Amino acid sequence: MKFLVYIETDSGDVVASSWEALGAALSLSDDVEAVVIGDKISVVTEEAVERGAKKVYVVEDETRALFDLERHLADVKNALEQCGADAFLASHTNNGRDLAAALGAEKGAGVIADALELGLEGDALKGVRGIYTGNILVDVTVDGSPQIATLRPRAFAPAEKGAGGDAEVVLMDPADVDSPYEVLGVQRAEKGEVSLTEASIIVSGGRGVAKDPELGFDLIRDLAGLLGAAVGASRAAVDAGFISYDHQVGQTGKVVRPDLYIAAGISGAVQHLAGMGSSKIIVAINKDEEAPIFSVANYGIVGDLFQVVPAMSEAVREKLGK
Amino acid sequence: MRYLVCIKQTPDTAELPKISPEEAASGKLSVNLVVNPWDEHAIEAGLQLMETYGGATGAVTVGDEGAIDALRSALAMGCKDATLVEHTDEVDAWGVAELLAGAVKHDGDVNVVLTGQMTVDGNSGAVPVALGRKLGWPVLTGVAKIVDLTDDSITVERVSGQARLTVKAPLPVVVSVIKEIGEPRYPTFINIRKAARVKVPVLTADDLGVEPPAPVIHMSNFRKPPARDAHVKLFEGSPQEAAAALVDALLEEKVL
Numbered sequence: 017m018k019f020l021v022y023i024e025t026d027s028g029d030v031v032a033s034s035w036e037a038l039g040a041a042l043s044l045s046d047d048v049e050a051v052v053i054g055d056k057i058s059v060v061t062e063e064a065v066e067r068g069a070k071k072v073y074v075v076e077d078e079t080r081a082l083f084d085l086e087r088h089l090a091d092v093k094n095a096l097e098q099c100g101a102d103a104f105l106a107s108h109t110n111n112g113r114d115l116a117a118a119l120g121a122e123k124g125a126g127v128i129a130d131a132l133e134l135g136l137e138g139d140a141l142k143g144v145r146g147i148y149t150g151n152i153l154v155d156v157t158v159d160g161s162p163q164i165a166t167l168r169p170r171a172f173a174p175a176e177k178g179a180g181g182d183a184e185v186v187l188m189d190p191a192d193v194d195s196p197y198e199v200l201g202v203q204r205a206e207k208g209e210v211s212l213t214e215a216s217i218i219v220s221g222g223r224g225v226a227k228d229p230e231l232g233f234d235l236i237r238d239l240a241g242l243l244g245a246a247v248g249a250s251r252a253a254v255d256a257g258f259i260s261y262d263h264q265v266g267q268t269g270k271v272v273r274p275d276l277y278i279a280a281g282i283s284g285a286v287q288h289l290a291g292m293g294s295s296k297i298i299v300a301i302n303k304d305e306e307a308p309i310f311s312v313a314n315y316g317i318v319g320d321l322f323q324v325v326p327a328m329s330e331a332v333r334e335k336l337g338k
Numbered sequence: 339m340r341y342l343v344c345i346k347q348t349p350d351t352a353e354l355p356k357i358s359p360e361e362a363a364s365g366k367l368s369v370n371l372v373v374n375p376w377d378e379h380a381i382e383a384g385l386q387l388m389e390t391y392g393g394a395t396g397a398v399t400v401g402d403e404g405a406i407d408a409l410r411s412a413l414a415m416g417c418k419d420a421t422l423v424e425h426t427d428e429v430d431a432w433g434v435a436e437l438l439a440g441a442v443k444h445d446g447d448v449n450v451v452l453t454g455q456m457t458v459d460g461n462s463g464a465v466p467v468a469l470g471r472k473l474g475w476p477v478l479t480g481v482a483k484i485v486d487l488t489d490d491s492i493t494v495e496r497v498s499g500q501a502r503l504t505v506k507a508p509l510p511v512v513v514s515v516i517k518e519i520g521e522p523r524y525p526t527f528i529n530i531r532k533a534a535r536v537k538v539p540v541l542t543a544d545d546l547g548v549e550p551p552a553p554v555i556h557m558s559n560f561r562k563p564p565a566r567d568a569h570v571k572l573f574e575g576s577p578q579e580a581a582a583a584l585v586d587a588l589l590e591e592k593v594l
């Protein structure tokens with residue numbers, strides 16, 4: 017089965033979970049090609065080769081620096097046509113989701129969206145995904161050509177560097193389409209801020225910080241900084257204005273999948289668990305030993321987060337020499 | 339201006355864990371059904387547009403007769419009209435998008451279609467994009483704020499990866515919103531009473547002149563995810579002692 021994998025870029029930088037999509041394809045087939053669309057993407061293109069793509073289709077153009085559904089879709093369709101792939105994979109980022117949905121809807125091809133596992137059944141893709149917000153798992157197959165799947169970030173091992181050989185790089189002209197979207201401004205996340213969906217460690221705060229929210233989140237940020245972690249929050253913390261919505265984890269926030277999730281002052285409502293329940297290790301810091309978060313946690317401390325979180329930072333500094 | 343909000347009736351999020359594989363496979367749920375929470379934000383966005391720029395906001399859903407309850411909730415929040423597209427045959431995201439596109443065209447006057455970011459049952463997030471492609475309209479997803487609306491364009495702030503973009507697109511347009519767009523308002527008592535009396539128009543695929551495609555996404559082997567094997571290990575002592583022991587345990591787990 018021949019795969020085309022979409023390598024997402026943003027202003028020249030690769031979106032790291034794209035390598036997981038490449039890894040998933042390589043685990044299923046030897047015949048894996050990639051398409052990279054963006055501006056100033058030679059480093060990303062080289063990396064796609066290094067990580068094992070057999071051929072890389074490249075659309076490099078100023079108009080491609082930011083994701084544009086119209087333009088990127090047209091480029092992907094061109095690449096698919098040249099490549100003749102049976103299957104198209106992308107990471108289930110917001111842009112990957114939109115791209116796959118537009119492609120599938122146009123071609124009448126099904127999408128295995130937000131897959132947690134991916135395999136082959138004969139000549140067809142077979143995925144596993146969650147429905148009812150992860151409370152039910154199902155096997156999913158799709159009709160149509162190409163077979164399309166988007167993969168949950170951090171659910172698949174990335175393609176490894178050094179796996180590749182000498183691949184052919186095919187430079188393609190940007191598709192000649194008019195975009196209806198005019199970007200008037202771009203605001204970036206603060207430098208050094210780790211993306212929640214890509215983070216391997218997340219430290220989150222909840223309403224438990226209420227007696228001094230500013231100090232509470234400062235303490236959480238300190239610990240996160242030491243660990244190279246992203247900062248998360250419960251909806252109660254967001255709604256109370258302690259921190260912005262970008263940080264919300266859960267049913268109506270982000271779904272995350274870190275190796276380590278530290279929940280400080282979070283009770284563990286089902287809507288919060290919906291966002292972080294598949295973290296590998298969960299740590300709960302809560303002053304109420306009856307809090308439901310302890311029933312999903314691997315480790316816990318019953319105590320005041322205003323004391324425990326700085327003590328953790330102290331211990332990390334000591335033991336990791338930071 | 340005419341705004342049309344696409345809403346779906348979905349399980350109360352607190353009850354999602356109670357859904358059994360058998361219920362999920364048959365689609366016959368015994369849990370309490372409400373308006374998909376993301377769609378409440380879409381309704382709020384529609385009402386705010388109506389208040390700021392004038393015009394009328396309607397709601398539409400594809401579902402069975404029971405979904406009229408969700409439409410009544412939209413009316414109670416302040417929507418001016420509501421339409422049920424009654425469809426009980428199995429459809430996937432493309433089928434729903436086809437029916438919604440039919441409803442939008444049938445309405446005839448729509449400038450802005452609003453949707454939620456995703457449903458809490460299907461979790462695909464594919465419908466807004468598919469709807470836009472079927473209508474041939476631009477699609478703005480991840481919209482956190484509507485900055486401006488004119489006779490022929492809309493300007494929004496949307497989240498794209500790690501960046502927040504200010505984007506302008508021509509009307510008509512499909513806009514899918516996130517929670518930041520605004521907290522859904524509570525229905526007023528008067529609106530609830532009025533909504534209960536409204537006769538909600540019911541249309542079928544035939545009425546709309548569309549034939550939704552047969553599903554191309556097939557689900558099988560419905561099951562519960564493996565339970566978390568979580569026996570919490572609690573660390574005791576002073577905060578310093580407990581924290582030190584916890585950090586040791588995390589080092590041992592190789593997650594630090």
Ligand SMILES: Cc1cc2nc3c(=O)[nH]c(=O)nc-3n(C[C@H](O)[C@H](O)[C@H](O)COP(=O)(O)OP(=O)(O)OC[C@H]3O[C@@H](n4cnc5c(N)ncnc54)[C@H](O)[C@@H]3O)c2cc1C
Nearest residue numbers: 222223224250251252266267268269281282283287303321
């Ligand atoms: C449709 C819908 C969608 C939702 N979506 C989300 C979502 O996306 N994300 C989300 O998180 N929630 C969501 N919720 C809300 C959810 O139901 C809970 O209300 C919310 O998660 C509670 O946040 P919390 O745990 O911070 O607050 P609380 O439940 O109030 O818990 C605070 C906890 O802090 C502890 N505490 C207090 N002081 C301290 C201290 N000094 N030290 C240590 N511990 C302390 C308390 O013991 C308590 O357990 C949603 C709800 C609905 C209805």
Ligand SMILES: Nc1ncnc2c1ncn2[C@@H]1O[C@H](COP(=O)(O)O)[C@@H](O)[C@H]1O
Nearest residue numbers: 344345400453454456457462463464465
């Ligand atoms: N059956 C439906 N009727 C009306 N709108 C729907 C329906 N299904 C999905 N939508 C809309 O599309 C959005 C995304 O849904 P989904 O792609 O199914 O996750 C929802 O938030 C709704 O606004």
